[in-house]
Every structure is written in C-alpha cells, then in structure tokens.
Amino acid sequence: MIGSAERIVCDGDIVVRxxxxxxxxxxxxxxxxxxxxxxxxxxxLAQLRAWQDNPAVGAVLIDxxxxxxLCAGGDLRALYDAAKSGDDLPARxxxxxxRLDLLIARYRxxxxxxxxxxxxxxxxxxxxxxxxRVVTERSTIAMPEVGIGYFPDVGASFLLARAPGRVGFHxxxxxxxxxxxxxxxxxxxxxxxxxxxxxxxxxxxxxxRTAQDVRMCLDRISSPPAARKLAAxxxxxxxxxxxxxxxxxxxxxxxxxxADAQTALALLQKMSPTSLKITLRNIxxxxxxxxxxxxxxxxxxxxxxxxxxxxxxxxxxxxxVDKDRKPVWRPDKLEDVTAxxxxxHFETIGERKLNFDA
Numbered sequence: 001m002i003g004s005a006e007r008i009v010c011d012g013d014i015v016v017r018x019x020x021x022x023x024x025x026x027x028x029x030x031x032x033x034x035x036x037x038x039x040x041x042x043x044x045l046a047q048l049r050a051w052q053d054n055p056a057v058g059a060v061l062i063d064x065x066x067x068x069x070l071c072a073g074g075d076l077r078a079l080y081d082a083a084k085s086g087d088d089l090p091a092r093x094x095x096x097x098x099r100l101d102l103l104i105a106r107y108r109x110x111x112x113x114x115x116x117x118x119x120x121x122x123x124x125x126x127x128x129x130x131x132x133r134v135v136t137e138r139s140t141i142a143m144p145e146v147g148i149g150y151f152p153d154v155g156a157s158f159l160l161a162r163a164p165g166r167v168g169f170h171x172x173x174x175x176x177x178x179x180x181x182x183x184x185x186x187x188x189x190x191x192x193x194x195x196x197x198x199x200x201x202x203x204x205x206x207x208x209r210t211a212q213d214v215r216m217c218l219d220r221i222s223s224p225p226a227a228r229k230l231a232a233x234x235x236x237x238x239x240x241x242x243x244x245x246x247x248x249x250x251x252x253x254x255x256x257x258x259a260d261a262q263t264a265l266a267l268l269q270k271m272s273p274t275s276l277k278i279t280l281r282n283i284x285x286x287x288x289x290x291x292x293x294x295x296x297x298x299x300x301x302x303x304x305x306x307x308x309x310x311x312x313x314x315x316x317x318x319x320x321v322d323k324d325r326k327p328v329w330r331p332d333k334l335e336d337v338t339a340x341x342x343x344x345h346f347e348t349i350g351e352r353k354l355n356f357d358a
C-alpha cells in the first residue's frame with residue numbers, strides 16, 4: 001500500500017519510490033515471482049550507487065510486488081536461451097548481480113530487505129546480505145540450485161558456512177526450504193514481522209537515518225516467529241554433514257535413524273552429482289574466507305564453468321523449459337565425478353576475474 005507521502009519516481013520492472021528520507025526499490029514482475037533479470041539488477045545497482053552518498057537519503061527498503069514472494073531467483077530461461085545461442089548474457093548477468101549483492105552487503109546506509117513469501121537463489125542474494133532482514137509467517141527461503149545442476153551462488157556459501165553446526169551445509173546440499181524461525185536460526189534473516197503489518201513500514205521508516213533507528217522501528221511491530229525445527233535437527237545434521245566427502249555424507253545419512261535424515265538422503269539422491277561435489281567444496285572453502293568478496297569471486301568462476309557444462313543446461317531444461325522434472329545428469333553417479341571434473345570448475349579465469357572496482 002502506498003501512503004500519501006510516498007512518491008513514485010520510476011515505474012517498470014523495478015519501481016523506485018521516495019517516502020521522506022526512505023528510498024524504496026520494489027521488484028515488479030509478480031507473474032514471474034519477481035525473477036531477477038539483468039536489466040533489473042542493473043537498475044538496482046545504479047540506484048543504490050546514486051543514493052549512497054546522497055545526504056537526502058536515510059535508508060533503503062527492498063521488497064517485491066504481490067504477495068507470492070520477494071524474488072524466486074534469477075531469470076533461468078534467459079540464461080538457458082543465451083547459453084544455447086552463445087550470447088554472453090550469463091557473464092554480464094552474474095557480474096552485475098554479484099556487484100549488486102556486494103553493494104547491499106557493504107552499503108553505508110541501512111538496507112532493509114523484506115523477505116516475504118518466496119525467496120530463493122537471486123532473491124537470497126539481494127536480501128540475506130542486507131543489514132536488516134525481515135521475514136514473515138509467509139516466508140519460504142531456499143537455495144535449491146543443486147537440483148538444477150548448479151550450486152548455491154550469490155555469496156550464500158559465505159553465510160551458510162557460518163550457520164550453527166553444519167546446518168548451512170545441509171541447506172546448501174539439499175536445497176531444503178525453511179520458514180521464518182529457521183531462516184533466523186541459520187543466519188539468513190534477523191527479525192519476524194507479521195505480513196499484515198508490512199504496509200506500515202514505509203511510513204514508519206520515512207524518518208530513519210541510522211541502523212539503531214531502523215531496528216527500533218522494526219522491533220516495535222515485530223513478534224516471535226513460529227517454532228523452528230533446524231535446532232532440533234542439529235545433532236544428526238552435524239553427525240552426517242561433517243564427513244569428508246559427499247559419498248561419506250550419503251553413507252552417514254543412510255545409517256542414521258532420524259526420519260529427517262532419510263528425507264535428506266532422498267533429496268540428495270535426486271541432485272546433480274557434480275553439483276553436490278562442487279557445492280560441498282565451495283561452502284568448505286568459504287569457511288576460510290575473510291571477506292564475502294572472496295565468495296562472490298569464487299561463485300563467478302563456478303558460474304562461468306557451470307554455464308559451459310551439461311548439467312546446468314539440462315537442469316534448466318527439465319525444470320523450466322520442458323518441465324518434465326527428469327534431468328539426465330552427466331555423470332549420473334557420484335563415483336564417476338572425478339577430482340579433475342570438480343577441479344576444473346574452480347580453475348582461475350585470469351583477466352575475467354570479477355573486479356568490484358568496475
């Protein structure tokens with residue numbers, strides 16, 4: 001709902017609004033679950049850069065149009081079509097998207113992300129790195145990329161690696177969807193606000209200039225989320241996901257008595273074997289990174305490798321293009337995914353390295 005003091009500055013796939021010292025960016029493709037395109041990422045990046053040193057701007061609010069979700073991820077069909085035609089759109093998309101995500105992570109003004117409804121993939125990138133991450137009872141958050149022959153990108157490994165125990169490993173490898181309480185527990189969100197009160201936020205934030213002001217505003221309308229389940233599952237998660245490799249994780253899950261462990265095993269058995277191995281290596285290496293920039297740079301290398309490989313294209317085909325939900329992975333067995341296959345995803349890309357000064 002737009003209050004009387006709120007002014008639309010720019011309309012389109014990204015709606016730009018002003019409300020006092022608050023600036024608001026709304027992803028506006030509700031029929032596509034606000035899937036992020038290159039143009040949308042570029043628009044958001046340009047706006048945030050313009051506002052960062054503007055004294056008239058106090059804080060930035062990021063949300064999505066409609067009630068179905070903030071953003072269900074990147075525009076996979078566009079990536080698929082570009083890969084098929086040889087277009088360089090994937091590289092341009094990821095470089096722009098990751099620069100946007102990093103700017104949100106490093107922004108000098110408070111950024112409030114409304115993680116209402118579906119928040120997946122690229123939606124996590126534009127929200128989970130924000131200073132103030134709001135979830136609701138409708139929130140469904142996941143990084144399900146392993147199921148399409150890809151991996152959890154957008155710097156998510158940096159966050160997931162630091163989740164309690166091995167909970168982040170579990171979420172990255174299974175793509176499990178979590179609600180508000182578990183998102184907060186895993187370090188992907190901060191505060192729960194009932195969905196019916198979200199309309200109050202623009203007016204409430206219109207005078208906020210500091211992180212303390214923003215947090216006080218959010219706290220006033222917050223409430224405890226529904227019960228979480230990841231904390232209770234932490235014991236079997238730690239026991240299984242602390243293994244040296246994916247095959248050993250499979251073995252430990254198979255031997256575990258917890259019903260949820262068997263559910264996790266069933267999920268993993270559907271995933272791209274190559275994606276499972278590169279995802280595990282990516283999140284483990286993220287544990288040693290000092291800055292989130294390192295994760296974005298590694299994600300960029302991995303993304304360029306994935307778009308040139310079979311499984312990512314096949315995964316998009318099965319999920320988005322033909323929708324048969326029957327991807328044929330190559331290799332289709334864990335034991336056939338050699339160290340050489342995994343290593344080539346992590347190879348240096350030389351001058352193509354993602355440069356955040358650009």
